[in-house]
Amino acid sequence: MSELSSLSVAQQRELLASKQVTSRELVDGALARIEQVQPDLNCFVEVWADEARERARSVDISTGGLAGIPIAIKDTSSWIGHRSTSGSRIFEHNVARHTDAVVQKLLDAGAIIVGSTNTPEFAHAGITDNLLWGATRNPHNHDRTTGGSSGGSAAAVASGCVALAEGSDMGGSVRIPASWCGIVGLKPSLGRIPMTALPGLFDTLSHHGPLARTVDDVWEFLLATQGPSMADPFSVHAPLTRPLATDINGIKIGLSIDLGCWDVDPEIATAVQETAQQLTQLGAVVRDANPNFTIRDGALWLEMWGIFMAAYYGHLVEEHQSIMDPLVVWLIQLGESFSAVDAKRMEIERTNFWNRATQPLHDHDVLICPTMSQAPGPATKIDNMSRPALPDNGLCQSEDMTSVWNLASPLPIVSVPCGQHSSEKNAGLPIGLQVVGKPGREDQVLAVAATIEKLRK
Numbered sequence: 001m002s003e004l005s006s007l008s009v010a011q012q013r014e015l016l017a018s019k020q021v022t023s024r025e026l027v028d029g030a031l032a033r034i035e036q037v038q039p040d041l042n043c044f045v046e047v048w049a050d051e052a053r054e055r056a057r058s059v060d061i062s063t064g065g066l067a068g069i070p071i072a073i074k075d076t077s078s079w080i081g082h083r084s085t086s087g088s089r090i091f092e093h094n095v096a097r098h099t100d101a102v103v104q105k106l107l108d109a110g111a112i113i114v115g116s117t118n119t120p121e122f123a124h125a126g127i128t129d130n131l132l133w134g135a136t137r138n139p140h141n142h143d144r145t146t147g148g149s150s151g152g153s154a155a156a157v158a159s160g161c162v163a164l165a166e167g168s169d170m171g172g173s174v175r176i177p178a179s180w181c182g183i184v185g186l187k188p189s190l191g192r193i194p195m196t197a198l199p200g201l202f203d204t205l206s207h208h209g210p211l212a213r214t215v216d217d218v219w220e221f222l223l224a225t226q227g228p229s230m231a232d233p234f235s236v237h238a239p240l241t242r243p244l245a246t247d248i249n250g251i252k253i254g255l256s257i258d259l260g261c262w263d264v265d266p267e268i269a270t271a272v273q274e275t276a277q278q279l280t281q282l283g284a285v286v287r288d289a290n291p292n293f294t295i296r297d298g299a300l301w302l303e304m305w306g307i308f309m310a311a312y313y314g315h316l317v318e319e320h321q322s323i324m325d326p327l328v329v330w331l332i333q334l335g336e337s338f339s340a341v342d343a344k345r346m347e348i349e350r351t352n353f354w355n356r357a358t359q360p361l362h363d364h365d366v367l368i369c370p371t372m373s374q375a376p377g378p379a380t381k382i383d384n385m386s387r388p389a390l391p392d393n394g395l396c397q398s399e400d401m402t403s404v405w406n407l408a409s410p411l412p413i414v415s416v417p418c419g420q421h422s423s424e425k426n427a428g429l430p431i432g433l434q435v436v437g438k439p440g441r442e443d444q445v446l447a448v449a450a451t452i453e454k455l456r457k
Contacts, residue, residue: 004029006160009069009217016061016068023056023068023112030070030114033161040142043155045075045133046083047115055112066224067110072156072165075116076123076149077197077208079103087121087130089323090316101194101231102166102208109224117152117165121325122313126176126400128152129381131325137379138181140429144376145384147176153211154181164221165211168197171305172371172402174209175415179371179432182417184449185211186218187402189439190409191234193225199312201233205304205406215416215450219244222442237440244443246450248282253448254289254364259404261293263395264373271419271431272370278455279448289360289367293353295396297404300349303334304407307343310335327381350407357408361438366448371415371432374399375425402434410439416449417456 004012004026015021031049038044052070061068078084078096085091099107106113118128118136128151129135136151138144139159146155150167154177157165167174169187178185186209193208195201210221223242227235255276257269276286309331321329338346360367377384377399390397405413418433433452437445 005033005070005162007163008214009066009163009220012069012163023059023061024053026068027052027056027070027112027114030162033159034115037159037161040137041139041155041159042134042136043117043152043159043161044072044115045085045118045152048082048113052112052114059110059112063110065109066106066220069111069164070114070162071106071111072115072117072153072162073103073106073113074150074153074165074167075119076168077103077166079113082116084116085132086123087119087132089132090320092132101196101229102225105225106166111224114162117156119149119152121328122309123149123168123170123173124309124325124328124331125149126172127381127384128177129379131323135380138376140182143379144429145180145379147180147376149173150211151177154178154183154185157211157213158183163212163217167209167211168206169209169406170206170308171301171406172400174211175371175402175413175432175434176400178211178415180376180430182430183211183213184215184218184414184416185209186222186414186442187412188222188442189237189412191227191232192222192237192412192442194227194229194232194235196231203308204409205308207409215446215453216244218414219446240443244446244450246447248279248284248448248451251284251366251444251448252364253279253284253286254360254367255286256288256290256367256369259293259369259401260290261295261396262373262401263390263393263397264370265375267421267423268370268373268431272368272433275418275433275452275455276368279451282451287364289364291357291360291367293356293404297353297407298396298398300346300353301403301407303338304346306331306335307338308335353407357405365437365444367436369434369436370401371434372399373401375421375429405436412437412442412445414445414449416452418452
């Protein structure tokens with residue numbers, strides 16, 4: 001039964017339509033696989049087995065979409081009446097009093113939610129480890145991290161528990177774990193999927209996004225959850241429609257290995273370069289394009305992230321600091337160190353960044369670059385912090401080549417597998433490539449991603 005959960009959405013839907021399996025059997029398969037991998041990976045924090053089985057009995061599979069398909073949601077998303085902790089000991093016993101728009105859309109599409117997945121406290125970091133639930137481990141190497149903050153969702157998909165899982169991306173939180181777990185992860189255009197999971201509706205760093213094993217499954221999630229919606233003031237895009245076109249003949253692709261300042265592992269650089277060469281053989285026009293990012297751009301995102309954390313969670317510190325992640329407290333203190341005028345000046349800096357980030361898209365349909373500059377580190381925060389620092393060579397040493405792109409939040413970006421490491425230290429670990437597109441053009445970035453996916457088969 002657990003083998004059913006390793007099938008794609010299309011394959012599961014075909015089995016349902018032909019009555020070879022029932023939705024209940026798909027749910028049982030997902031639950032069986034969760035039971036197998038959970039002790040080693042720790043990807044789920046809640047499993048709603050009885051409720052999932054009951055919903056599966058009554059689902060109408062003739063409605064199409066995701067009807068009858070088992071999926072997972074991230075522990076930062078709320079479903080009324082279900083525990084939602086955001087990976088925090090403060091909210092260990094919190095039960096959601098509302099349902100977020102993305103969760104409601106998944107339910108309306110007939111998806112069967114089997115559980116919620118692990119995340120660092122308040123989704124604050126690129127490694128999934130917290131004081132409440134512990135660390136989630138990479139299915140490809142249990143000693144390594146999945147990344148974060150949607151690491152539980154990525155591990156659940158990569159290990160075959162579910163075909164689809166919901167994540168959120170404020171600074172690469174979908175793309176980081178997608179890359180390190182060897183799956184597909186999409187940060188849509190700002191507003192494409194209504195975002196109601198935050199106290200403020202006018203945040204411009206945050207997106208819901210899918211994690212899946214195939215580009216087609218990402219597309220299915222997008223069709224089911226997209227707006228427009230009055231619940232989100234940024235949800236203004238015209239809906240995408242079937243089918244997803246995958247012809248890239250003549251498409252203009254910009255290529256940047258270092259984005260102007262990153263120190264990229266040679267194996268990752270080679271994988272991205274070789275993929276670019278293969279795309280030219282399929283009719284794409286690939287040219288070098290440099291957005292000229294700087295180390296300061298990453299610092300700007302971190303400062304804005306600190307303000308985000310301080311505004312939404314700063315009120316918790318006085319009473320609960322002793323049970324909060326020290327990095328969460330540090331981020332809150334960082335955010336509180338800035339004035340309102342400082343925050344407004346950051347918008348001017350962000351405007352400068354936007355002009356540089358989008359310059360290559362004036363002459364190209366998409367830009368491709370690595371998702372992460374290095375292979376994943378240890379699974380736990382303690383082990384990550386004890387690693388020796390890389391030598392200072394004047395380049396950005398951050399593993400993360402994703403968060404800075406959230407400063408250009410209207411751009412859709414997908415991470416898709418493009419290779420794997422062969423060195424003894426990192427053998428077999430996945431390598432991800434980002435495809436960055438123009439606002440509202442998820443169809444183009446996913447067309448390129450689907451072509452890259454075919455190259456890997």
